[in-house]
Amino acid sequence: MNEKEHRRILVLDDEPNIVAAVQRELNSPPFVRYRYEVEGFTDPAAALARAGEQAFDAVISDYRMPGMSGLEFLTALGQLQPDCARLVLSGQTDMETLVRMINETHIYRFIPKPWHDYYLKGSVAQALTYGATLAENRRLADLVRQHNIPVPPVEENNIDQLIIVDDDPGVLSSLSRVLTRRSRVDDLFSAIRSEVANRDGPVLNEGNLSVQVTPSPRHALQMAQSINFSCIVADYRMPEMSGIELLQQFSDLQPTCARILISGQIDENDLIYAVDSAHIFAFIDKPWADFELKACIALALSHRRMLLENSLLAEMVRKSAAAP
DSSP: OOGGGEEEEEEEOSSHHHHHHHHHHHTSSSOSSOEEEEEEESOHHHHHHHHTTSOOSEEEEESOOSSSOHHHHHHHHHHHOTTSEEEEEESOOOHHHHHHIIIIIOOSEEEESSOOHHHHHHHHHHHHHHHHHHHHHHHHHHHHHHTTOOOOOSSSSOOEEEEEEOSOHHHHHHHHHHHHOOOHHHHHHHHHHTTSGGGGSOOOOGGGEEEEEESOHHHHHHHTTTOOOSEEEEESOOSSSOHHHHHHHHHHHOTTSEEEEEESSOOHHHHHHIIIIIOOSEEEESSOOHHHHHHHHHHHHHHHHHHHHHHHHHHHHHHHHHOO
C-alpha cells in the first residue's frame, strides 16, 4: 500500500483492554482504505504530551475518564491539532456533556461500546477522509496568504442565507425575530465579551443575514433547489420527517451548509445519531437563551466561511500548479 495511505491514530481510554482492542481492530484486515499507525494511552496527560510532539490524523477518545474528561481532553487536543478528526468512544452518556462535546469540540462521530469492527473501521476511515480534505485545503490556503496574494470574495455578496424549519409557527416567529433584530441584551453581551478571553469570537451581524422560515421539511428541500443556504436550523420532531432526516437530505443537496438541530424533546441516542448521520455542527436546546443562540449560529457561519475560503484558495493553488 502506498505510504500516503498510512494514517496516525491516537487512542485514549482509561481501560487498557479497550485501548488494546481498538488497536487490534484497526490493525487487522480487512482494511477499509488506510493502514494505521496506532498509539494508545490510558492517561490523558500523557496523550496530550505526545500530541505536542507528534501530529495525528484522528483521535478516538473515551467519554468518561478519571482526572480529565473526554470533553476537556478533546478541547485541549483541538488547540494543539485543529485538523485532527475527533471521534468519541463510550458506553455511557449524559445529555449535558454530550451537547457540550458537540457544540465545543465538534466531534465527527460517536462510537458506542461495545462496537462492531466494521463500524469502527468505517467511521475512522470516513473521519480521516473528511479531515484530510480540510487539512490539505488549510495548508494550500496558508500558502496563498503567506505570499499576500489577493483573496477573491467567497461569494458575490456578503449576505448569509439561513433557513429555519419548525412545525410550530410560534417558534418560527420567535427565532426569526431573535435573529433579525438587535436588542439591548446583545449590546450588553458584546460589552461583556470585550472583557473576557473569548472576545475575539465571531458575532452575528443581523444586517448580513437573510432568514427564511417554513413549517414544512419538504418545502425546505424544495427551497434548497434554488437558494444557496449558509445554515439550516431544524427542529427534531416534525410530522413530515424528523429534523435528522431533513438535515441528512439537506447535506446531500448542499454539503457546505452548516447544520444545527434544535429540540426540547430528544434523548442521548437520537442526538448521537444526529452527530453520526447528519454531522450536525451544533445542538440548541429549547427553550433557548437568545445570546447563546446567536453565538452558536455566528460560530457556524464563521466556520463555514473559513472552510469555503480555504477551499477557494486551495483550488487557486491547484489550478496554478496545473497551468503550463
